[in-house]
Amino acid sequence: MFNLLKIRFNQGNQAIPDIRTAKINDMFRGIPYIATESADKTVESVCPTGAVKSTPLSIDMGKCIFCADCEKACKKNEIKFTNLYKMSSTSREKLIVNMHTDLKSYEKTAVQTRKDLKKFFGRSLKLRSVSAGGCNACEMELNACSNVNFDMGRFGIDIAPSPRHADGIIVTGPVSENMACALEDTYLAVPEPKIIILAGTCAISGGLFYKSPALNRSFIDKYKTDLFIPGCPVHPLTVINAVLSLIGA
């Protein structure tokens, strides 16, 4: 009894007070800043997922695993990964950044609030999580979204234990052949209106596994995605901020 009180006192209030302005360690690799119009071709060859193009110099955050191997290969600081974590977008094309991308305005505008979604889900959004070949890093970060620090539940956003109770699905992993059927079945079991969120680079583009013959990404091509959340793995702050912006909460 006294120990429990002692623990309660020691722990204090763990929740991050304001998710939208939370600070993150400088070491975190978020949106890349690109300084020049072009770079040497070697930056393309060091990229494990083909996310970097040298002329014009651009990085596709939907393919990037944020390993920063390209940053190290750049001799004149052409690429610098910042710790800006609001890298999600409602449009696939926007995830490609180049020297003309204004990082501050990217953070504010890349996720467009949808009026229809705000009306339906603005105060309560239940998502069904489907891991389809994910390595369990994105899955653990999605779990962390609901812990006492990030506490996604305070915004009415939760993970639903059944597709019948869900308003959409959040997909992690590159969609393995063996999961393709179960993924589509889950989506079809969610009642309308519903949304699709792709969390993590693997879900958006196949990530490191884009060349694997054991994938079947026909589901991703067949249905329209409402929100892209990059990261390898996704950071809880990236996820929560993106969803909040999407539903205008």
Added chain:
Amino acid sequence: MKWAETKNNKPLKIDDIPHIGIKEFIDDAELLAKQKNRLVSLFGMNNNNNVTIYCVFADDENSKLLIASTELKKGESYRSITLNVPSFAMFERELHEEFGIIPKNHPWLKPVRYSHNRFDKASRIENYPFFKMDGEEVHEVAVGPVHAGIIEPGHFRFMCHGETIHHLEIQLGYQHRDIESLILQSSSFADKKFTTHLAESIAGDTAIGHTSAYVQAIESISDCKVSLRAQSIRAIALELERIGIHIGDLGAISNDIGYLMGNAVFGATRTLAINSMLAICGSRFGKGLIKVGGCGFDIYPDLKENLIRTLTKIDSDVTLMSETMLSHATVLSRLETTGIVDPHTAGEIGMAGLAARASGLPIDVRSDHPFGIYRYYPVYKTSIENGDVFARTYLRYTEIKNSIKFIFEQLENLPDSNEPLVQPVQNSTPDSFTVSMVEGWRGEITHCAITDSNGELIRYKIKDPSLNNWFALALAVRNNAISDFPLCNKSFNLSYCGFDL
């Protein structure tokens, strides 16, 4: 018996591995198992129309590995070893699935993971025929592949009588990404291109463990000497990963018995641990830290001070919470005698890692087959005999404390860096075979690498400890209430993608 002897990370010439007939191979394997050697790996390699089969045994007491090979035609049959040595069960099933080799009289020759390169392409995961049990009041419960929380996919089929589980069949393979062949495609010694990123994603929750095994395999076949400082940082990361996951597991176990205080406190404490990893390398899971030849990031003095401060807090928070939780009668009544695997069964089915130590098998790669800095800073093995959920919970608590102590010791004695943190990799040794073992937080991770006459990788075999332990979970839940399955499952916390590859 003429099996080749080697050690962890000590490469052998392929020609030095005895190539013996299948009959001798089986007899030897059964004899070795009888002499208390432990099966570490058994895998095949395509060799025109034939399959070369390599078998690795561990002699834990003498820190030795024993290796031999044999050859069979695809589709050929032989007498199953599983009948006499049950720990062969999963490995023989894997050989059967990949190459069509038939172990005659194998007790249950079902597919392992419906891999992309499977021999019988007609068999599909969607129409797998599950084991059936008949009788009045017997019922089936099907769970998965998509689960109620945020978990990787897998299918569990329970055969129950009332609330009691009589049999659990676990069907995996949904996560299969064909990672072994991807590693072969993207790794190249010729242009010094290595795919540590793929190794980080074998199982993202064990990024440090698997990547350490991968880089050690590459370094050993290319005779690359890693600086002591980098070895020390790798061990710090490995222990930090162990601390983070174990604390998370204690939280998950608390959650499953409705002890929400534990869930909240352990959840918050885990954040401290993985944020320390972020402070070292920019990733909460340690992605990007381990490189072939060394480490991508150094630990500077101010970071060192921060780590010591954070770990001291983690230590006191975990101790207070665990001691409080594990002295509650209500908590103990849920954990004790739930999901038991007894020491005899654990040894027979070849369990590994934390779960094996909780069932009274004192095996730990860090002290049995030491690698990296563990060769100079030994880890003492801890084990408990009970084999129940309590044992697996309590052992996690003990290991967290030991790991924190180990990190303090490393940080105090961090070797100076006169050499570069990442050493260049030389050309690899042609026609060689190496076994790289690492004690990840789940247990023994084994990577085997084979090079061809040009020194390029031609076979890369990965074994996550989950391959050893999934069957243990199926046995642990027998005669338990089905409502206790989540608790048993969390106490093992096995990897789906590490198994499915």
